[in-house]
Amino acid sequence: MAWPREWSRRVQLVLLACIGLLALGLTLTTALFPGAASGRLTPLFAGLGAASFVYRWLRRYRGAPPRPLWTVLEAFSVLLVTAAGGARLSPQGLLALVLIYAGLCSRSLGASWLQVAGGVVLYLVAHVAGVVAAASGSPAGPELLAGLLQAPGFAVSAVVSRLLAEALERHERAAAGERVLLRAGKTLAGMSSPEQVLESVVEALQSIAGPAPVVVRAVALVAGGRWIEAAAEPGRGFRLGPADPPSLPWTYAADLQSGRAVACALGEAERLAFGIDEPAKHAVVVPLVNAGRLAGLIVVASSPNVPDGLRYAAEALAQPALVALNRLASTDDLRRREASFRALVQHSSDMLLIVGPDSRIRFLTPAVERLLGFRSADLVGRRLVELVHPDDARAVAAFIDRAAATLGRSGPAEWRFRCSCGSWLHAETVATNLLRDTRVGGIVLTTRDVTERKRAEEEWRHRAYHDPLTNLPNRAFFMDRLQASLAAGQRRSDAVAVLFVDLDGFKEVNDSLGHGAGDRLLVELADRLRRALREHDVIARLGGDEFAIVLVDVVEPRDAVQTAERILDRLREPLVLEDQPIPISASIGIALGTPGRDRPDAVLRKADSALYAAKRAGKSCYALYDEQLARPALEQGELGRELRGALESGRLTVYYQPLVVLRDGRIGEVEALLRWDHPQRGLLLPSQFLDLAEDTGLILPIGYWALEEACRQVRSWQRKRPSTLPLTLAVNLSARQLREPGIVAAIGRVLARTDFDPRHLRVEVSEAVVLAEPDAVRTLQALRALGVRIAIDDFGATAAALTPLTHLPVDALKIDSACVAALGDGARESALVRGAVAFAKAQGLTIIAEGVETAAQARQLRELGCDRGQGYYFSGPLTGEELARLLRSGVWGADGDIELAAEPLVARDG
Numbered sequence: 001m002a003w004p005r006e007w008s009r010r011v012q013l014v015l016l017a018c019i020g021l022l023a024l025g026l027t028l029t030t031a032l033f034p035g036a037a038s039g040r041l042t043p044l045f046a047g048l049g050a051a052s053f054v055y056r057w058l059r060r061y062r063g064a065p066p067r068p069l070w071t072v073l074e075a076f077s078v079l080l081v082t083a084a085g086g087a088r089l090s091p092q093g094l095l096a097l098v099l100i101y102a103g104l105c106s107r108s109l110g111a112s113w114l115q116v117a118g119g120v121v122l123y124l125v126a127h128v129a130g131v132v133a134a135a136s137g138s139p140a141g142p143e144l145l146a147g148l149l150q151a152p153g154f155a156v157s158a159v160v161s162r163l164l165a166e167a168l169e170r171h172e173r174a175a176a177g178e179r180v181l182l183r184a185g186k187t188l189a190g191m192s193s194p195e196q197v198l199e200s201v202v203e204a205l206q207s208i209a210g211p212a213p214v215v216v217r218a219v220a221l222v223a224g225g226r227w228i229e230a231a232a233e234p235g236r237g238f239r240l241g242p243a244d245p246p247s248l249p250w251t252y253a254a255d256l257q258s259g260r261a262v263a264c265a266l267g268e269a270e271r272l273a274f275g276i277d278e279p280a281k282h283a284v285v286v287p288l289v290n291a292g293r294l295a296g297l298i299v300v301a302s303s304p305n306v307p308d309g310l311r312y313a314a315e316a317l318a319q320p321a322l323v324a325l326n327r328l329a330s331t332d333d334l335r336r337r338e339a340s341f342r343a344l345v346q347h348s349s350d351m352l353l354i355v356g357p358d359s360r361i362r363f364l365t366p367a368v369e370r371l372l373g374f375r376s377a378d379l380v381g382r383r384l385v386e387l388v389h390p391d392d393a394r395a396v397a398a399f400i401d402r403a404a405a406t407l408g409r410s411g412p413a414e415w416r417f418r419c420s421c422g423s424w425l426h427a428e429t430v431a432t433n434l435l436r437d438t439r440v441g442g443i444v445l446t447t448r449d450v451t452e453r454k455r456a457e458e459e460w461r462h463r464a465y466h467d468p469l470t471n472l473p474n475r476a477f478f479m480d481r482l483q484a485s486l487a488a489g490q491r492r493s494d495a496v497a498v499l500f501v502d503l504d505g506f507k508e509v510n511d512s513l514g515h516g517a518g519d520r521l522l523v524e525l526a527d528r529l530r531r532a533l534r535e536h537d538v539i540a541r542l543g544g545d546e547f548a549i550v551l552v553d554v555v556e557p558r559d560a561v562q563t564a565e566r567i568l569d570r571l572r573e574p575l576v577l578e579d580q581p582i583p584i585s586a587s588i589g590i591a592l593g594t595p596g597r598d599r600p601d602a603v604l605r606k607a608d609s610a611l612y613a614a615k616r617a618g619k620s621c622y623a624l625y626d627e628q629l630a631r632p633a634l635e636q637g638e639l640g641r642e643l644r645g646a647l648e649s650g651r652l653t654v655y656y657q658p659l660v661v662l663r664d665g666r667i668g669e670v671e672a673l674l675r676w677d678h679p680q681r682g683l684l685l686p687s688q689f690l691d692l693a694e695d696t697g698l699i700l701p702i703g704y705w706a707l708e709e710a711c712r713q714v715r716s717w718q719r720k721r722p723s724t725l726p727l728t729l730a731v732n733l734s735a736r737q738l739r740e741p742g743i744v745a746a747i748g749r750v751l752a753r754t755d756f757d758p759r760h761l762r763v764e765v766s767e768a769v770v771l772a773e774p775d776a777v778r779t780l781q782a783l784r785a786l787g788v789r790i791a792i793d794d795f796g797a798t799a800a801a802l803t804p805l806t807h808l809p810v811d812a813l814k815i816d817s818a819c820v821a822a823l824g825d826g827a828r829e830s831a832l833v834r835g836a837v838a839f840a841k842a843q844g845l846t847i848i849a850e851g852v853e854t855a856a857q858a859r860q861l862r863e864l865g866c867d868r869g870q871g872y873y874f875s876g877p878l879t880g881e882e883l884a885r886l887l888r889s890g891v892w893g894a895d896g897d898i899e900l901a902a903e904p905l906v907a908r909d910g
Contacts, residue, residue, distance in 0.1 A: 192328075195240055198240070201218045202216045202217070204313070208310060213234045214301065214310065215234070215278045216298075216299070216300055217276065218297070218298045218299070219296055220295060227245050227246075228242055233277070246273060246294075248273060249269050256294065259289040261285065261287065263285075263305075264282070266283050274297065274301075275299070276301050280301035280302050281304060282302065283300065283301035283302075284299070284300045286300075286315050286318045287318070288325070289322075290322060295322065295325065296322070298314045350449075351364065351365060351372075351446075352365040353445040355384055355400065357435070360381060360382065371449055387417055388415050388418065389418065392415035395413065399429070400431070403432075403433055406433060408432065409430060409431070409433075410432075411430040412428045412429060413428070414426065415427060417447075427450060428447070428448045428450045429445050429446065465477035469523065469541075473540040475548075478540035482593075482603065482604070483600045486600065494553050494555070495556075495593065496550065496554060497593070498593060498607040499549040499564060499590055499607065500590075500604070500607035500608050500611040501547040501549065501586050502547075502586060502615065503522075503525060503586050504586055505619070513582075517578060520577060522541075525547070528570045529547060529549070532567045532569075551563055560624075561624065564590055564622040565622070568585070572585075585619045587614040587619065588621075589612070589622070590607065591603055591604075591606035591607035591610055591625040610623045610625040639689070640696050640698075642678070644696075644698060646678070647701060652676055652677075652706070653675045653677055654880070655675050655877035655879060656671065656710075656714075657875060657878065658874060658878070659868045659869070660869050661867070662867065662869050663862065667727075668868065669730055669868065670714065671730040671870065672707075674702070674706050676688075676689055707731055707747065708750045711729065711751065712756075713880050715754055715755060715756050728789075729760060729761050731761070731762075733765050738765065744779060747783065759787050762791050764791045765792065765793060766793050767796075777809070783809075784809040784811075790809055791846075791848065792814060794816045795816060796832060810843075812845055812846035812848055813836060813846075814850055815836055815850065816850070818851070820852060821851055833866070834864050846867050847865070847867050848867065849861045849871075851870075852871030853871055857873065
């Protein structure tokens, strides 16, 4: 084992001085006591021995190994010293003996145990030889015995010297370790990267371990979730780079994760887990635990066991290493945050300004230049109020004053910034008072561009209070302005007039020319109404073809009447749609509101009542409200409420009118017709309430209920008839129903619930609706795809051509009752019916005649080739029970001859 160089030099210098003094003392003693036989030779021998010892010590001090010749000379010197005086019980002998012991101890200090044993043997042989030489030629005595008895002390002194050397060596190693740890701790505090930290830890432990074959490995978790390692292994040198995350053996995982170091024998699992490839047998693993999470490991492995000092050093280095890694992580995180903040400031869409209490700008971000167009250098030092709208300057100054007087956050506040191009930017600003923060020393304004939001808010506000088609105010805006006008009129004692305008014939235009034409008509009407009014009058579209106008400063009813006349005069000019001149006319209801007494909704109801009276008077009329006019409108409103109650209470009834096969008199179809059993008015026909149902939207639930009721009833009759006599159900669909997006799916659900075959259902729509509504055509195509049959109702009621019908999904044509009624008037009417029959036959369509009133009509229709007939000649609409009895008879008439019945089977439904 090597002797520590620093301690070796100190001890050898002391021993060298002692040996020199001993040699000097031995020489002086010999000179003072010359009585010994060899007294004159003793100085020479002592000098030679001392010279050999000094030479050996000097070479050891310089780190050079002793030469064999000088080792023999050293042994010879021992022999001579012993022979000269070391074997006698005298002062010279004692000094010589001390000199010998000093040389032996010096030799043993830096030697291995084998070298110590060799030195002891060498000195014993030389000493015994010297004793024998000194005693030769003289009688044996106590001095000879004493010289021989001195020999065993050589071994004891050599062992003690070696043990002392080991103790000094351990102390020196511990002190060196402490110095290394202290130096490593200071070094770790200045490391600039995690790799340097691990490298410093490994080098420190390697330095403490010295030449011992140990493996040192340190791994750590760094920013980004990466693991890195530094390792030093005998024969493989040093490595530094990325590492795999450690997978802790379950036997040690709990201790390591709790921060406790473990000592373990290295099996295959432990080598794999701790990354030890060398054939070391034992290891000490010290964890680096940060906030309860494993952040790294320090592994020291060797064979045999890891020295306690090295384990202590690894544990001592763990904490400063963890602190250094945390510091670097915090520094790196801070650096990233600062970089992110700088990037955020540079690229943020928000403006950041720092102003003083006097609102002077001290700092601003590049977003100011992007949003406002001014250079940052041109704005620093200017007051904030110079950059805002003059109307907002007072509010800005007050906001800055409040922010300066309030700790923390203030706002938000909105104002307008002036842009370099002259436009104004709407901004929302939040202030944070950092006047007391020495790093800022100002009020931080975070300003966000809300121009698009303000524009969107204005757009949504406009949409919320305006009609999207005509861009006129809607009902909500109208009622608000009417309320305001009534309040203002109360202060001025002026009356307020409301004009309720409804377009005449709008439904016919919509049904015949389509919704696009109807929309253009509404836009034109709105434009003409605007031009007929004063600037401060208010016009709004309430919905559909209904418009309302508020007239203020009305002195007498004549003022409102003149406005109504001016409006009607504006509407007399026709509107050209689809290259056709469309006449425009409207009905106007006028009502005067008394400020302070009438509510807005009451005035509007009065105008609605007046409108109802104007419509009864004819097209292009106006009416002024009085109490007598209110009664019909109230009755109509009451009827609407009763209709809803009738649907809910089951007072609506489905009647059935049979359709007869003209060639044999068999009932092949029934048409479902709705009736309302009104408790006061009696049985109401569809013409008396279906328009009201259309207006109120009740037509959809009423239509679904009637369809399901009819399908269920007819299905029960179908089950009682033979399959050779199928029974078809015909129902009518209005334009409103055809425009309903879910009508096809709803009909499909009804058919599924009632187990009704769609092939036995025929939907009838009017000719005008089919030709004018593209959406209706698509709906009919979808119904036909479902299996439902389609019929054109009221065919011939208009002067439409037959050609467009060839492109429609149609299965049957139903000739209008007016054409049937005119059959006997001349050849033209017969030709019309004959042409319709011929067209239907050519297209493979079934031809049905409705409104058959006489036997002659029935006979003529059969002769013309018409397939089915419907009308009061055969039967009026029947209840379900009445039709069931008729169906049981099998045919309409006796023996299938339709000419045998001179009167209808069932009395007419008037």
